Amino acid sequence: TIYDATPDFKNELVNKHKISASIHSAKRNYFKALANNWDKENLGFDEAKFPPEKTIYLSLLKENGISPIRENAFDVITIDKHSSFNKLWKASEKFLENAKSEQRTIYEFVETLSKRPFKLKQGLIDFWVPTFLFIRREDFALFNENGYIPTLSDENLELIAKYPQHYSIKTFDIEGVKLDIFNSYRAFLNQSKETKFDNNSFIETIKPFIVFYKQLPEYSKQTKRLSAAAIKIRQAIATSKDPEETFFESFPNALGISLNTLQQDKNKLQ
Numbered sequence: 001t002i003y004d005a006t007p008d009f010k011n012e013l014v015n016k017h018k019i020s021a022s023i024h025s026a027k028r029n030y031f032k033a034l035a036n037n038w039d040k041e042n043l044g045f046d047e048a049k050f051p052p053e054k055t056i057y058l059s060l061l062k063e064n065g066i067s068p069i070r071e072n073a074f075d076v077i078t079i080d081k082h083s084s085f086n087k088l089w090k091a092s093e094k095f096l097e098n099a100k101s102e103q104r105t106i107y108e109f110v111e112t113l114s115k116r117p118f119k120l121k122q123g124l125i126d127f128w129v130p131t132f133l134f135i136r137r138e139d140f141a142l143f144n145e146n147g148y149i150p151t152l153s154d155e156n157l158e159l160i161a162k163y164p165q166h167y168s169i170k171t172f173d174i175e176g177v178k179l180d181i182f183n184s185y186r187a188f189l190n191q192s193k194e195t196k197f198d199n200n201s202f203i204e205t206i207k208p209f210i211v212f213y214k215q216l217p218e219y220s221k222q223t224k225r226l227s228a229a230a231i232k233i234r235q236a237i238a239t240s241k242d243p244e245e246t247f248f249e250s251f252p253n254a255l256g257i258s259l260n261t262l263q264q265d266k267n268k269l270q
Contacts, residue, residue: 138198147241
C-alpha cells in the first residue's frame with residue numbers, strides 16, 4: 001500500500017543497496033554495451049552466454065519491453081503496458097518534463113526514486129537512472145561543472161551513477177518563435193529545416209559557429225575594432241557552454257533583441 005509504485009525487479013545481483021565488486025565490473029560492461037551497441041539486437045551480447053551484464057540487460061530492459069533501438073531520434077521509446085516498471089517509467093518521464101523550465105540535477109531524480117512510493121534499492125537506481133537517460137538522450141542537454149556534454153559515453157554513464165549531484169539536464173522545449181529562430185540559424189548555415197529537433201540537431205547547428213571562431217586568427221579573436229554587436233556575438237560563441245542559451249538568449253541579446261520581443265513581433269526575426 002505504501003510503496004505501490006515499486007517495480008518487481010527479479011535480479012538478486014543488483015536489487016540490493018550495496019552491490020558486490022563483481023557486479024561493479026558487470027555494471028561497467030553493461031554501460032559499455034548500452035553506449036556502444038544500443039543499435040544491436042540484445043546489445044550485441046552472445047546468445048549462448050549469460051554473463052551478469054547480460055542478465056541485467058534482460059531483467060531491466062528486455063523483460064519490460066524496453067528497446068533502446070530506434071530508426072531515428074524522434075521514434076518514441078515505449079514500455080510494455082503490463083510491466084510493473086510502468087509507474088517508474090512515468091515518474092522518469094515526469095522528471096524530464098519538469099526539466100523543461102530549468103536545469104534539474106540528476107540527484108533530484110535519484111532522491112525521488114529512493115523515497116515512497118518507490119523506495120528503490122540503490123543498486124537498481126544506479127542502473128536505472130543512467131539507462132533511462134541514455135535511452136532518452138536526444139530529448140535533453142546534459143551538463144556537469146565544465147558545461148555542456150554533447151555525447152553520452154559509457155564513462156559518462158558510470159560517473160552519472162557515481163556522482164549524480166555533479167550532473168544536471170535541461171530538456172529541450174523549443175516551439176513557436178524559438179523553433180523559427182532555430183530554423184533561421186539552420187537556413188543561414190544552409191542546413192535543412194526541422195519541424196522537430198534533438199540533441200544532434202543542436203550539435204550540428206552550433207558546431208559551424210564554434211569551428212569558425214576557432215579558425216580565426218588571434219588578432220580577430222582579440223580586436224576591439226568591431227561593432228558592439230559583433231564583439232558580443234564573438235563573446236557568445238567563445239564562451240558557449242549551453243547551445244540552447246547561446247541560440248535563444250546570447251545571440252539575440254547581442255543584437256539588442258530579447259526573446260520576448262521576438263515572440264510579440266516575428267518580423268524582427270529577419
